[in-house]
Amino acid sequence: MxxxxxxxxxxxxxxxxxxxxxxxxxxxxxxxxxxxxxxxxxxxxxxxxxxxxxxxxxxxxxxxxxSFSVFKASEPVHIVEVDSSEQKKEVEKQIEQAALLRKKHGIHISGHNVPAPLQSFEELSSRYGCKPFLLRNLSELGFKEPTPIQRQAIPILLSGRECFACAPTGSGKTLAFLCPILMKIKPGSGDGIKAVVICPTRELAAQTTRECKKLTKGRKFYVKLMTKELARTGDFKKMPCTVLVSTPLRLDFAVRKRKLDLTRVEYLVLDESDKLFELGFVEQIDSVVKACSNPSIIRSLFSATLPDSVEELARSIMHDAVRVIVGRKNSASELIKQKLIFAGSEEGKLLALRQCFAQSLNPPVLVFVQSKERAKELYKELAFDDIKADVIHADLSQEQRENAVDNFRAGKTWVLIATDVISRGMDFKGVNCVINYDFPESAAAYIHRIGRSGRAGRHGEAITLYTEEDKPFLRNIANVMVASGCEGPSWILSLPKLRRKKHRPQRDSISTAPDDNEE
DNA sequence: AAAAAAT
Known part of the structure; x- marks a missing residue:
């Protein structure tokens, strides 16, 4: 690091x-x-x-x-000249109310002068002069009550503070960073790009763009997804664009080719920020952060997992940021029923998977594997079964990837086999079950994968197959299970703590048990 | 190991 x-x-x-x-x-x-x-x-x-x-x-x-704490005001600066004890009481009451609201919603904050959380979306107009179009769109899209992360992160960003936010998968982080952007940025072509959102995969960038467009219905906001075309030919000076959503490399590329002027960007969002801080991404992120040279830029980091290392990094680059954590840090949604199944060995996994499907196949189901090769192989295996299966990984063309996602969304695909391309941020409505065919390499990977189900208040199920060689890493997963309200199998929890080693499976190919009497 | 550009 x-x-x-x-x-x-x-x-x-x-x-x-x-x-x-x-x-x-x-x-x-x-x-x-x-x-x-x-x-x-x-x-x-x-x-x-x-x-x-x-x-x-x-x-x-x-x-x-x-950046000195004393001088940092949080609310749209009405400062607190406390002359009378009356006023003092009033202020104290407000602070106490905010604390109660946070407690009620499991919101934990650090930072000084943190604005009070929202009681409701309507408060956006009374407190922050939100235009009617946004409230109307929110309500038409079925967002009635703000989620905990929205309650706290929106006022923070609106009062001009940078923030890093950690909240469970499927708990509305996207809206939490889009709302302030759409409130602060004026519609129309304006003069250049005012907000940039960076996501680790194209699919997620496309999804975020769609969400943003839905929220701007009825207003002329220019929300653009950085596509291959756009990165190559894009002349952003002629083409109106106020909100730009992109993956890191394309953005970096366009910046280096001077096709893109980011000097007027007022909001920069790093979505799935811990992923973006991994080596290979972080260099590109750094270049983009540098290109956003507006001194009053507001940067924010969002993720469901926030390792200490990333948190430290974030503190070092961010400007008096507020830290918001909803629920327990690095935990999964409590609505996901998490199970572990012992498959014995690599050879036993395929059988275990088929047994799972035989017992109950309740589509849509997502199956995660470790590598592109294994995704292809497992797909071939299942293609002979009587299941509508499909596969997605980064060896496919853009079009094939899009089709895989669309068909899965539309219910045409029952079982989607996937690498970690779609393990983060993707919001498939109503995924009933996530199966980890291959053991996830980290607790964070586990949390994001299973977080494809149990979203927006729905229930979900997660099944993780493990073999003899995965056993040393079980404890990590069991800890997540306990932290998110599932019964951690006690025999695992009593295992000795494992050495801090990353799980690097040596699996080469999906193997069927070498037996003749199958089925 | 995977992901992210294009030549």
Missing amino acids: DRASSMLFGGVHFDRKRFASDIERFKEKEAEQDIQIETESQPIESAGIENGRKKKRKANTFEAVE
Whole structure:
């Protein structure tokens, strides 16, 4: 992760070292004056920075100074001059109310002056002047109550704070970052790209674009998906585009080819951020973060899994970010019934899978394997069975991938065999069962895979096959099961803690048991 | 091991 860390440090815009002198001077001033809360009417510049500087420099300094906690206001700055005990009481009451609401919804925050969570979507208009079109679209799309992550993350982003957010799979993270963008950005072609959303796969980028378009119905927002065509030919100066959704490499490519101007981007969202911080992605992310040079940009990170390493990284690059965690960190949805099935050996898995299907095949079902090769092989195996099966992995053409997703969405495919391409973020309505044919390589992979079911309040089931060689890694999974309210098999939980080694299965090909008397 | 560009 060290390399990753230095990569991302390269993208820091608000460099404490660079502004060290300002900060020092400011501290002195602060000590002289006693701490005094700044308001909009009394601009921060007047507190310690001489006039007559260049405008840009001033803006940067403002940012650096602003990063000091005392001066960070959260709400659309009505500052709290507490003269009377009446007002003091009122403020205390509000803070207490916010805390209660957070507790009720399992929202945990860290950071100072965090705005109160939303009571309802209507509060978006009373508190933040939300335009009617968005509320109308939300209600028409069937979003009645905000989910916990939406309640907390939306006000944070609307009050101009950066944030990193961790909430379970299927709990509405996409809407949580799209709403503030659509509220803050004006419709029309405007002048350039104002918001960028980065996703780890094309399928997810396409899905996020669709969601965003649905929310903008009735308004002329230019929401664009960065397709192959667009990356190659795209002249973004002529083509109106205010919200751009992309995978990292295409975006990076377009930036390097100077086809794209990101200097006016006001919102940058890294969806599935822990994935995007993996080596191979992080370099591209770094390049894009650098290209978004607007000093008042608001960056946010969203994922269902947030390893400590990523959290540390995020803290180092982000500007006074608020951290929001819904429920328990790195846990799966409680609506998924999780099961473990012992298949003995690699050879036993195919039989175990067929038995699963024979007992109850309740489509749609997703089956995850470890590699593209294994996906192809398992597909061949099942093609002889009487099941409508299909397969998706990155060796397929874009069109084939799209078809696989569409057919699965439409219910034409009962069983979709997949690599981890679609393990994150994809929202297939009503996946009844996820089967891990191959043991997931990490707890995070497990959480994302099984999170394809049990979404938006629905129930789901997850079955994980394991073999003798997977046993040393079972404990990880059992821990997730317990953390998300499933009964962890006690014999596993009493196993000794495993060494921190990654699960690297040596599986080459799907093998049928070498027996003649099958079926 | 997988994913993400194009030449």
